[in-house]
Amino acid sequence: xxxxxxxxxxxxxxxxxxxxxxxxxxxxxxxxxxxxxxxxxxxxxxxxxxxxxxxxxxxxxxxxxxxxxxxxxxxxxxxxxxxxxxxxxxxxxxxxxxxxxxxxxxxxxxxxxxxxxxxxxxxxxxxxxxxxxxxxxxxxxxxxxxxxxxxxxxxxxxxxxxxxxxxxxxxxxxxxxxxxxxxxxxxxxxxxxxxxxxxxxxxxxxxxxxxxxxxxxxxxxxxxxxxxxxxxxxxxxxxxxxxxxxxxxxxxxxxxxxxxxxxxxxxxxxxxxxxxxxxxxxxxxxxxxxxxxxxxxxxxxxxxxxxxxxxxxxxxxxxxxxxxxxxxxxxxxxxxxxxxxxxxxxxxxxxxxxxxxxxxxxxxxxxxxxxxxxxxxxxxxxxxxxxx
Numbered sequence: 001x002x003x004x005x006x007x008x009x010x011x012x013x014x015x016x017x018x019x020x021x022x023x024x025x026x027x028x029x030x031x032x033x034x035x036x037x038x039x040x041x042x043x044x045x046x047x048x049x050x051x052x053x054x055x056x057x058x059x060x061x062x063x064x065x066x067x068x069x070x071x072x073x074x075x076x077x078x079x080x081x082x083x084x085x086x087x088x089x090x091x092x093x094x095x096x097x098x099x100x101x102x103x104x105x106x107x108x109x110x111x112x113x114x115x116x117x118x119x120x121x122x123x124x125x126x127x128x129x130x131x132x133x134x135x136x137x138x139x140x141x142x143x144x145x146x147x148x149x150x151x152x153x154x155x156x157x158x159x160x161x162x163x164x165x166x167x168x169x170x171x172x173x174x175x176x177x178x179x180x181x182x183x184x185x186x187x188x189x190x191x192x193x194x195x196x197x198x199x200x201x202x203x204x205x206x207x208x209x210x211x212x213x214x215x216x217x218x219x220x221x222x223x224x225x226x227x228x229x230x231x232x233x234x235x236x237x238x239x240x241x242x243x244x245x246x247x248x249x250x251x252x253x254x255x256x257x258x259x260x261x262x263x264x265x266x267x268x269x270x271x272x273x274x275x276x277x278x279x280x281x282x283x284x285x286x287x288x289x290x291x292x293x294x295x296x297x298x299x300x301x302x303x304x305x306x307x308x309x310x311x312x313x314x315x316x317x318x319x320x321x322x323x324x325x326x327x328x329x330x331x332x333x334x335x336x337x338x339x340x341x342x343x344x345x346x347x348x349x350x351x352x353x354x355x356x357x358x359x360x361x362x363x364x365x366x367x368x369x370x371x372x373x374x375x376x377x378x379x380x381x382x383x384x385x386x387x388x
Contacts, residue, residue, distance in 0.1 A: 026240060029052065045254055048106070082109070104150060130369065155182075175209050185217040197218025223256065245350055277331060
């Protein structure tokens with residue numbers, strides 16, 4: 001295919017003092033965007049790669065797992081960490097720790113988590129409904145990061161459900177509080193990961209929030225999807241989540257597309273197998289425990305081999321792999337001459353699920369302000385769970 005290029009689709013993304021030449025952000029995903037996977041993605045393309053979400057309470061308490069999550073490779077720049085919290089003082093303390101100890105060049109705040117065990121306590125994607133609390137958390141984070149010049153961004157959803165949307169108001173509050181960018185996953189908490197992302201909402205947010213970059217997230221399964229999102233919404237960059245699962249080379253496609261090149265990566269089985277092996281090596285290096293690393297890798301197998309002819313028994317064995325030696329044995333059974341399968345390897349990754357009625361604290365929707373009755377429940381919401 002020709003490598004002739006045309007003009008860039010977008011200029012570099014500027015997040016405070018940081019410049020991201022390719023305006024693409026890897027969304028933090030629990031159990032996925034660890035140090036090993038981020039390196040694998042960086043080896044394929046360019047962008048801003050965010051670590052797995054970590055709770056502010058865990059950071060302040062310096063739990064071993066929280067300190068592992070925020071580890072970065074020595075050459076990983078910018079170092080990006082996503083923090084989840086429901087208490088302004090704890091979030092501020094966590095961000096202060098990150099910047100004072102030079103552990104991050106960028107901090108993202110998660111207000112997108114839709115999982116019931118968080119929303120039923122008033123956290124995650126439903127928290128911006130309490131606008132005073134949202135304002136206090138964002139302000140505390142920005143003020144804690146400001147002395148070191150570390151930019152803070154916000155990732156959020158549209159709101160609780162179609163009748164309780166918060167994203168435009170939350171975007172304006174975040175802008176006024178001094179955040180460097182806002183990202184919108186164009187679904188509500190009720191949508192979970194189902195249906196089609198509402199890209200029109202991203203356009204609406206972009207029209208309202210004019211002083212800082214607005215990033216779009218949702219249903220970017222290919223480089224062409226990313227370019228189309230920019231065309232339709234006017235957003236300043238894209239956030240990619242499930243679309244890169246089992247496809248770290250998507251970042252090569254995104255870099256090419258945003259720089260006007262038609263070149264795309266279409267790996268045959270040999271390249272996929274080599275990437276799986278590289279991923280395994282990096283996981284072992286990161287976790288320093290081969291058995292644990294291979295257990296963590298299992299979830300990636302279905303994503304990597306989506307659309308390829310593998311065979312049910314071999315797929316099952318790959319999903320149970322427990323050592324590098326066993327992985328090598330199984331990879332050797334693949335048809336390494338198999339070419340890229342086309343459409344079968346593309347499209348949606350992972351489970352979309354179905355819409356879910358958000359579980360909320362009793363009386364949560366009665367007022368936009370936070371009452372004393374909810375404070376204890378909110379503190380209990382600060383759990384180590386997947387972001388959205």
